[in-house]
Amino acid sequence: MIHIILGTKAQLIKMAPVMRELEKRDAPYRFIFTGQHYQTIDWLLDNFGIREPDVFLNYKAIDVTGVMQMAKWLWHCWYEAKRREDEIFAPGDGWVLVHGDTISTLFGAALGWRAGKMVAHVESGLRSFDYLNPFPEELVRMMAFRFSHLYFCPTNWAADNLRHYKGEKIITGGNTLMDSLRMVLKENLGPQPDIPQKPYGIVSVHRFENIFQKAHLERIIRIMEFVARKYYLLFILHPPTEKKLKKFGFYGRLNDNPFIELRPRHDYFSFIKLCRQSSFMMTDGGSNQEESSYLGLPCLLLRRRTERQEGLGENVLLSKYSQEKIDAFFQSLDSFRRPPLLLNSSPSVCICDFLLRQGETCQRQTSSP
The missing domain is CATH 3.40.50.2000 (Glycogen Phosphorylase B;)
Structure with missing residues (x-):
């Protein structure tokens, strides 16, 4: 079973193509939502045609916007996760997918690691090499690397940044955001801004x-x-x-x-339409x-x-x-200004191929500390 733990608008935008690809293949997965960004969840689910989360860890219909809010939200999510652990994770082996560099990323990686699951980090290996810029994202990335067993890296550069970490590095040939944008441009859905x-x-x-x-x-x-x-x-x-x-x-x-x-x-599809013009x-x-x-x-x-x-x-x-x-x-x-760059390859297909062992669309790079 694949468990996908997300909490922010950007994470859902970038992981929507992965979830759609899993659904296309009739591959079961569980969607756990931390509620770090709550106000835009309905827009994005509707934009991308993604089903409702299986588990909500925070039902307060507001976005976390301040430090004190963040602390209360994080405590509440951890309490709910411990209380409902049997509901969150299916029994047996499985993957926990986390994405990016948010507090929800770190929370999901720690939660999966504590439950004894294999943690896979999507958009892995990105580094600014400055702990304060951006803050706290650079620190979150470093800690998420420690909790992870598998790293989906968009480029060789990102994979090289993980050479001191155990685990397999999978080079996806770009970021899943490329698939999200391709979906927006191809399907032309959503309201006109x-x-x-x-x-x-x-x-x-x-x-x-x-x-x-x-x-x-x-x-x-x-x-x-x-x-x-x-x-x-x-x-x-x-x-x-x-x-x-x-x-x-x-x-x-x-x-x-x-x-x-x-x-x-704006909702994501409307925002991209604004960007294009x-x-x-x-x-x-x-x-x-x-x-x-x-x-x-x-x-x-x-x-x-x-x-x-x-x-x-x-x-x-x-x-x-x-x-x-x-x-x-x-x-x-x-x-x-330059011409649009949307490659024919699909990072989301690569990720699903690897997790489901259904193809070889990824480049592997294995290294040990």
């Missing part, structure tokens, strides 16, 4: 290092205001970001700017970096470091908050 009738850029910011200190968030706002002198911006608000904007008194400042439009978070993206999100890379969309990364290689040196520029780099990006914006 309100697309501006003029050129625009998309802004998406949510990382701890950018929003949890007033000075850091104001730095992002100043960059946006600078860019808005020339370009119309759609600022897609994550719940933690909106909360901090209001707490620090910046929400009204942005809302009063006629060249910056504040928008609530936009001129560029400014973001601190790793998933957004990947999406931009696959879509060929110019992307200014509002971070000091990134754990991903996708798009760097091509359509993605790591700003390091440097005004010189920001100026260079917008002065030669057209040079950062």
